[in-house]
């Protein structure tokens with residue numbers, strides 16, 4: 001078998017060849033991000049930048065942060081203030097996500113926390129893969145942060161995924177990001193199903209022509225997209 005029917009969208013059921021899933025909110029609880037990961041990063045941004053400003057990836061991230069601000073070269077203290085502001089505003093620019101990922105790596109290694117994954121996720125992913133569906137993530141978190149999360153949640157869930165997309169392909173609320181991913185997958189947009197809890201992300205995916213399902217977890221309904229309460233109840237026909 002090399003795909004599955006997606007009927008949740010109504011009359012125009014189509015063959016789904018790939019699933020692109022969000023992590024926080026769809027595959028794991030948003031509370032882990034909001035109550036554990038973000039505070040951990042917020043408290044350590046200053047000391048991490050001071051200690052790692054000359055690491056190649058951090059230096060590049062800081063340069064990119066300066067470019068996003070109009071071409072400034074940021075002193076460590078200015079960089080910290082900027083990143084703290086972006087976090088407060090709930091923004092996900094790539095340099096911030098790269099640096100957060102590196103801070104979380106230290107947290108995972110120190111045993112400060114373990115990621116949480118909903119129990120239906122791994123069995124559903126395995127079943128979809130066995131049905132011939134190609135699996136991908138697309139998260140606002142960096143590829144490193146995704147690998148850490150997937151590897152920490154009991155068994156390495158990362159192995160079922162063909163690739164992990166992050167904001168280097170574009171922001172999740174931008175239509176162009178989904179078109180770029182479809183090109184990378186070499187699949188027609190309508191054959192890719194996007195799973196997320198976030199309506200704005202799904203609106204962008206739908207505008208690009210991809211199939212969408214909102215994973216609600218709390219059982220809420222409404223909105224512009226088919227809804228499933230979890231991965232196990234997703235209707236792939």
Ligand SMILES: CSCCC(=O)C(=O)COP(=O)(O)O
Pocket residue numbers: 022023024025033037092138139140141142145146149172
């Ligand atoms: C993979 S853990 C960190 C999640 C994160 O940093 C974030 O911004 C939310 O990611 P999502 O998977 O909801 O795009």
Ligand SMILES: [Mg+2]
Pocket residue numbers: 022023024025026196197198
């Ligand atoms: Mg999410």
